[in-house]
Amino acid sequence: MSPQKVFVRKVIELHDKYLAYVNDCFKNHNLFHKKGGSEKLSDEAIEETLEKVVKMLAYISDKDLFAEFYRKKLARRLLFDKQKQQCGGQFTSKMEGMVTDLTLAKENQASFEEYLSNTANANPGIDLTVTVLxxxxxxxxxxxDLNLPAEMVKCVEVFRDFYQTKTKHRKLTWIYSLGTCNIIGKFEPKTMELIVTTYQAAALLLFNSYDRLKPNTKTISSTYYFEFNSKFTDKMRRIKIPLPLVDEKKKVIEDVDKDRRYAMDASIVRIMKSRKVLGHQQLVMECVEQLGRMFKPDFKAIKKRIEDLITRDYLERDKDNPNLFRYLA
Structure with a gap:
């Protein structure tokens, strides 16, 4: 069992242990329930274990940060077809949209294949699957930007022509970093199938035309060169070439911090629009109460957002009492 599964199981066991104390010793009194800890899911069909896991979310103070990490991982599971079971319940609208997108993408792929079979000269030259999100x-x-190999340029053009028959109001942006390619490597020991990223494929396909290439980057010396290793072999006939792991934690935290700033701004403006005039302490406390469902806002961060809103003329300080704010319509 993976460490993640063990952790979840242990947390559920801990929750069950103390919930039994609350039920048996204290007659399930509300004083012994953490806020949100006893909430039930509306979907009675969800399995008991999944229901308990979802309950654990009530005890996470920074739900927005958890959700963004979860969404990153869910995106990879969905895009690389590792999702082996249905997602239970609706966690957020974005995540529900991700799952819906994958269903629509499969329908879109079926339409694309029908288009290829019914349209003269519409031939990408290779098997092509596009996931539109x-x-x-x-x-x-x-x-x-990527200087696509000629083989891939044809693919992009054919799919673009197809997509324009469906809609002219949506712009396609190609995310090559999420693409995968299966290419055939003809090495001297044997022919092998290589599963690589789009970037890796673009680099390898250059060696169909060149035996040796000089690098043109700041990080690699100009005296170095790359050449095709015709002697390469492996015990497998089909291998996946992995990319180095990237730590996404910093980027996720930056994205969540930006979303939190927007959320704090919206909360402050919403409160002031309703109250018109409010003291600093009351404004901060109401903001904390509104946002507490998703994360615990830092008092200093709220103060900074208030100052920023004053600079942008959403609020103003009272001339006689600097701790009193007025909403500017």
Missing amino acids: TTGFWPSYKSF
């Missing part, structure tokens, strides 16, 4: 539902991915 909705930007707002998925984590943000950097889209780097």
Whole structure:
């Protein structure tokens, strides 16, 4: 059993242990329940274990940060077809949108294949599967320019022509970092199938035209060169070439911090629009109460957002009492 599964099982056992104390010793009195800890899921069909896991979310103070990490991992499981069971219940609208997107993408792929069979000269030259996603539902991915090999250029053009027959109001942005390619490597010992990323494929396909290539980067010396290793072999006939692991933690935290700033701004403006005039302490406490369902806002961060909103003329300080704020319509 993986460490993650062991951890979840142990947390559930701990929760069950103390819940039994609450039920048996204290007659399930509300004083002994943490806020949200006894909430029931509305979907009675969800399995008991999954229901307990979801209950654990009530005890996570920074739900927005957890959700963003979860969404990153869910995106990879969905895109690389590792999701082996249905997702239980609706965790957030974005995650529900991700699952829906994958269903629509399969339908879109079926339409694309029908288009290829019924349209003259529409031939990408290779087997092509494109997953079209909705930007707002998925984590943000950097889209780097890539000088596509000729084989891939044809694919992109054919799919673009197909997609324009379906809609002219949506722009396609290709995220090559999430793409995978199966290419045939003809080595001297034997022919092998290589499963690589789009970037890796673009680099390898260059050696169909060149035996040796000089690098043109700041990080590799100009005296170095790359050449095709015709002697390469492996005991397997089909191998996956992995990329180095990337620590996404810093990027996720930055994204969540940005979302929190927007959330704090919206909360402060919403409160002040309703109250018109409010003291500093009351404003901070109401903001904490509104946002507490998703994360525990830092008092200093709220103060900074208030100052920023004053600078942007959403609020103003009372001339006689600097701790009193007025909403500017």
